[in-house]
Amino acid sequence: MIGIADIRAAGERIAGHIVRTPTVESPGLSALLGVPVTAKLELLQRTGSFKARGATARLLALSEGERAAGVVAVSGGNHGIALAVMAAALEVKATVVMPRTAPARSVELVEATGATLRLTDGMDEAFALTGRLRDEGLTLVHPFDDAVLVAGQGTVGLELAEDAGELTDVLVSVGGGGLISGVAAALHALRPGVRVWGVETEGAEAMSRALAAGGPLPVELSSVVTTLSAPSVSRLTYDHVSALVTEVLVVPDAEAVRGSLELAEHAKVWAEPAAGCLLPAARRVRERVGDGARLGLVVCGGNTTVADLMGWAERFGPR
Incomplete structure (x- = not known):
């Protein structure tokens, strides 16, 4: 298992090469969801994502x-x-x-x-x-x-733990599971009371199906969200998610696209559907946790064009 020492070492190694992205309270998302929401804006990272x-x-x-x-x-x-x-x-x-x-x-x-x-x-x-x-x-x-790479992704969680106010629940998108594994490891060490939730899209369900099966297995891919479309997770990421993550939620592609439009409208950020999927999942977490929820969203990336997002919006409907 990756520990906080591994993540801190990765942070020191990459510090001169990457951006310490903003961790900000979002009045727009807080009003939309009815509870305080903090966004980790990894779409402002160099290359447009946490990667x-x-x-x-x-x-x-x-x-x-x-x-x-x-x-x-x-x-x-x-x-x-x-x-x-x-x-x-x-x-x-x-x-x-x-x-x-x-x-x-x-x-x-x-x-x-x-x-x-x-x-x-x-x-x-x-x-x-x-x-x-x-x-x-x-x-x-x-x-x-790759443990070294996952520790690098874990620096997102390290910064979130250091920069955010009170949080009860953090939502992280899941493809192969590298980001959520690193974030969960960091938060487990630094914010042990915070629950971590994964979010996948339908047709890109490698982690949720692995958890149901008791280990990694191949899955068929059909989601339009290609950046979350891993054909299977790894034993490394499965072990971290099964030990440290509360649950992996699955949302339809249409809701992920609508989530991107809502992020643009309410949070004023241009995010890809791999991040947009967090909003419908956040509604579910808020319903389950109640009014005491204090949500953190890792807005993982913004590498989508106007044409792509508008095409998806036309296909799925804006509402």
């Missing part, structure tokens, strides 16, 4: 031989962007493998860094190709099955 933290932690831990060979990552969007940008900054050659369903903006951002981009027909194929490239000598920077 820069873990990618930087892993890149700085490479041996000279690994740096020389180059790195490879598989991603639905944000992990690939983060690795490509931070590898370029640290002068490490990177290859990023993405499914063709990845957001067009994500593909453009990766290509702009000079990284090698490989596109596949789906996420399962992307993971398979990444495995072959690793076998050929590239160093894998896994999006969530």
Whole structure:
């Protein structure tokens, strides 16, 4: 299990490379949900999501031989962007493998860094190709099955614990589980009374199904929220979530998209549906906890275009 010492060490290592993002009380979201809400604005992070933290932690831990060979990552969007940008900054050659369903903006951002981009027909194929490239000598920077990377993501929780006021419940989006594992480990150490809730979208339910089955297993992917679409979680992230997280809630794609629109309207932030899914889940947590709830939302990323979000809004309806 990752401990607070690991997370603090990661924080010291990456401090000169990433942004300490704002942790702010949100009057708009507090009025919307009827209880105090604090937002950790990780969408203001370098590369537009929390992923820069873990990618930087892993890149700085490479041996000279690994740096020389180059790195490879598989991603639905944000992990690939983060690795490509931070590898370029640290002068490490990177290859990023993405499914063709990845957001067009994500593909453009990766290509702009000079990284090698490989596109596949789906996420399962992307993971398979990444495995072959690793076998050929590239160093894998896994999006969530890596203790050093997860400790880097845990710095989100470290900052939240240090910067937020009173909290009873914190909600974190779940793809492969790297972010929530790190955040839960940090809060368990520093705010032991705070409950941590995971949020997935329907069709991207790798963690909730793993918890129901008693361990990681492959899942079919159909969510439009590709940045949460992991084909399975890892034993590392499963162990942390099963031990430290109260529950993983699942919301429909339509509610995640509406949540992004509500974040824009009420919190004045432009967030992707991977963060928008927190709002419908927060309503459920607020109902279960009651008026004494003090909610924290980790707004994980903002890498979505106006065209993407408006297209989803038209498809699912704004209300």
